[in-house]
Amino acid sequence: MDKTTRKMLGAAAAHPNIAFIKYWGNIDDDLRLAANDSISMNLAALETATSVEFIEDDSLASDQLFINDTRIVQDAFDRVSKFIDIARNMAGIDLPAKVESFTNFPMGAGIASSAAAFAALSLATAEAAGLEYSPEFLSRYARRGSGSACRSIPSGFVEWKAGNTDETSYATSFADVTHWNLVDCIAIIDEDHKPVGSTAGHALAQTSVLQQARLDDTPRRFEACKQAILDKDFERFAEVVEQDSTIMHAVMMTSNPSLFYWAPTSVHLMKVIPNLRRSGIPVCFTLDAGPNVHAITTQDYAKTVEETLHSVDGVKTVIKSKVGGGTHLRIKK
Numbered sequence: 001m002d003k004t005t006r007k008m009l010g011a012a013a014a015h016p017n018i019a020f021i022k023y024w025g026n027i028d029d030d031l032r033l034a035a036n037d038s039i040s041m042n043l044a045a046l047e048t049a050t051s052v053e054f055i056e057d058d059s060l061a062s063d064q065l066f067i068n069d070t071r072i073v074q075d076a077f078d079r080v081s082k083f084i085d086i087a088r089n090m091a092g093i094d095l096p097a098k099v100e101s102f103t104n105f106p107m108g109a110g111i112a113s114s115a116a117a118f119a120a121l122s123l124a125t126a127e128a129a130g131l132e133y134s135p136e137f138l139s140r141y142a143r144r145g146s147g148s149a150c151r152s153i154p155s156g157f158v159e160w161k162a163g164n165t166d167e168t169s170y171a172t173s174f175a176d177v178t179h180w181n182l183v184d185c186i187a188i189i190d191e192d193h194k195p196v197g198s199t200a201g202h203a204l205a206q207t208s209v210l211q212q213a214r215l216d217d218t219p220r221r222f223e224a225c226k227q228a229i230l231d232k233d234f235e236r237f238a239e240v241v242e243q244d245s246t247i248m249h250a251v252m253m254t255s256n257p258s259l260f261y262w263a264p265t266s267v268h269l270m271k272v273i274p275n276l277r278r279s280g281i282p283v284c285f286t287l288d289a290g291p292n293v294h295a296i297t298t299q300d301y302a303k304t305v306e307e308t309l310h311s312v313d314g315v316k317t318v319i320k321s322k323v324g325g326g327t328h329l330r331i332k333k
């Protein structure tokens with residue numbers, strides 16, 4: 001191919017993940033070195049597909065970002081451009097990139113989209129830049145874009161060992177997609193973008209006097225959660241997942257300034273879901289940095305849980321997802 005029109009292309013797809021042991025706070029905000037280890041599962045039903053092209057002819061003066069066919073020129077653009085700079089530096093490339101990203105879930109639905117976005121972008125960029133990459137490298141690279149994105153690289157049930165350097169902070173799978181047929185039923189309560197995003201939230205974690213207590217107890221919750229998943233012990237799983245979510249929200253609420261993500265319907269569901277469990281249905285709640293409630297259950301009970309959530313006033317819709325695989329290359333359509 002003529003050198004002046006050579007295009008270096010990569011395309012990849014990734015799922016978001018829901019954390020059972022949450023990541024909240026960094027020891028290094030720039031490198032996104034988490035203050036604690038975390039555990040999550042990927043969500044198969046939700047997907048982001050991204051392509052990256054480094055363009056050598058003169059048709060592109062600077063990077064361009066399109067999300068669901070809309071050109072983005074502000075905050076997300078700067079974050080993406082900076083992220084691609086990391087690969088440009090490693091590969092010795094000085095070319096603008098055209099990035100196109102598509103999600104199959106509503107961007108404004110309040111579901112963390114940055115994990116899937118930066119997981120897919122890391123693989124597409126590494127491929128386009130001609131970098132040699134391993135799963136560990138990709139997880140570390142994705143982490144630089146969004147901490148939780150490092151957990152969307154491996155498949156199924158994933159642990160992120162926080163480490164304390166760029167080299168030691170990455171995620172690996174500890175149980176595959178088929179290990180346990182968990183289903184996440186996400187009760188969508190608010191579709192607006194949250195007033196304070198997670199990046200700003202992480203930076204406030206240390207202002208809460210509860211953060212150190214949360215961090216001190218994390219190894220116990222981490223081991224209990226991992227063992228409950230390996231044993232498929234729903235009771236033990238439910239107890240630690242709900243506790244971990246509430247501890248993180250206690251830190252958020254007691255930060256300075258205070259972050260309060262719950263809506264009245266979120267609180268109502270935090271009563272409804274444990275009551276449902278007491279009636280014999282394996283289900284538990286967890287909430288990220290927003291009001292939407294993730295009800296985790298098993299395949300056999302997913303329909304019942306979905307119907308129960310739908311019947312609650314204030315729940316706009318319910319999105320259901322099984323356990324998902326890792327980030328993978330795809331052919332650009």
Ligand code: DP6
Nearest residue numbers: 019022023146147148198199288289
């Ligand atoms: C509450 O990974 O979204 O969802 O690194 O700034 O992009 P950035 O933060 P992000 O934080 C996730 C926070 C959480 C808990 C979790 O997913 O572990």
